[in-house]
Amino acid sequence: MKRSLSIIVAIDQENGIGKGGVLPWNIPGDMKHFKNITTLVSEEGKMNAVIMGRKTWDSIPEVFRPLKNRINVVLTRNKSLQFEEGVIVSSGLKDALKAIEEQYSEKLDKIFVIGGQQVFNAAINDASCNNLFVTHINKIFDCDVFFPEFQGNFALKSKSETINEAGNTYCFCEYQRIFKQS
Numbered sequence: 257m258k259r260s261l262s263i264i265v266a267i268d269q270e271n272g273i274g275k276g277g278v279l280p281w282n283i284p285g286d287m288k289h290f291k292n293i294t295t296l297v298s299e300e301g302k303m304n305a306v307i308m309g310r311k312t313w314d315s316i317p318e319v320f321r322p323l324k325n326r327i328n329v330v331l332t333r334n335k336s337l338q339f340e341e342g343v344i345v346s347s348g349l350k351d352a353l354k355a356i357e358e359q360y361s362e363k364l365d366k367i368f369v370i371g372g373q374q375v376f377n378a379a380i381n382d383a384s385c386n387n388l389f390v391t392h393i394n395k396i397f398d399c400d401v402f403f404p405e406f407q408g409n410f411a412l413k414s415k416s417e418t419i420n421e422a423g424n425t426y427c428f429c430e431y432q433r434i435f436k437q438s
Contacts, residue, residue, distance in 0.1 A: 261353070261384045263369045263376060264293055265403055266391035266426075272399025274372060278315050280397040285421045289428055293389050294368050295325050302365035303327055305356045307349065307379075310337070312371035327360055331375055349378045373401040380404050387413075388431040393424055409434055 266286050267273055274280065294306055305327035313321065313330045322328035322343050329344040329352045339345055344359065346352035349369075356364060368389075369379040379385050388410055410431035418427050 259353075259357070259364070259367055259384065260386040261367050261369060261379060261382060262387040262389060263379055263385060264290060264389040265371065265376065266290075266393060267403045268393050268395055268397045268399060270396055270399070271403045271405070272397050272401070273376075273403050274315070274401040275397065275399050277311055280399060281393060281395075281422075281424060283391075283393070283422055283424055283426065285419055286391045286393075286426065289391065290370075294323070294370070297365040299365070301363065303360065303363050304366045304368060305329055305360070305364060306368050306370050307331065307352050307356075307375065308370045309372045309375045310334070312375070313339075315372075327356060327364070329356060349375065349382060353384075373403070377404050380406055380409075386433045388429075390429045390431060391426055392429060393426045394418075395424055406431065 265273060294304055297304060303326060306323055307329040308331070310330055310332040322340050327344065329346060330339060331346055331348060331352060333347050344352065344355050346355055356367065369375055388406060411434050413430045413432045416428040418425050
C-alpha cells in the first residue's frame with residue numbers, strides 16, 4: 257500500500273526555515289504543535305515516522321534524539337556516520353519510504369518529512385506528498401535556507417487563530433495538494 261506523505265514546517269514571511277544549521281526562532285507553542293502532530297496516531301499501537309536530513313538531525317539537541325515515540329529516519333549519503341539504535345538511515349527519500357514500509361508496515365500510521373531544505377524539495381515534488389502542516393511566523397528572519405514555493409500546488413484547508421508568543425505572532429495552517437485534471 258502506498259502511503260501518503262505529509263510535511264511539517266515552520267516558515268517566516270519569506271519561506272525561511274533556518275540559519276546556520278538551527279531554527280532562527282524559539283517558539284515553544286510551535287514545538288508543542290510539532291510534537292502533537294507528529295506523535296498523534298489513529299489507533300493505539302501505531303507509530304508515525306519522521307524523515308529528516310542529516311543536518312536537521314544534527315540541529316536537534318542530543319537529549320531529544322531520537323525523537324521519542326516516532327520512527328526516526330535520517331537521510332545521508334555518508335555511510336560512515338553512526339546513529340542511535342533504531343534510527344533508519346537511508347540515502348534518499350524513495351529508499352527511506354521503502355525501508356519504513358519494510359520494517360514497520362503493520363505498526364506505521366503516518367509519515368512526516370520534517371526538514372531540511374533538500375528533503376523538503378524532494379518531498380514536495382513527490383506525488384505521495386498530499387498534506388502540509390505549516391506554521392506561518394509573521395516576521396522576517398535572516399535565514400539562509402528556505403522552504404520551496406508551494407502555493408500553486410497546495411490549497412489552504414484550515415487555519416488557526418493568530419497566536420502571540422515570545423514576541424512572535426504565528427498561526428498553524430494545513431494545506432492539501434491540488435490534483436489537477438489532465
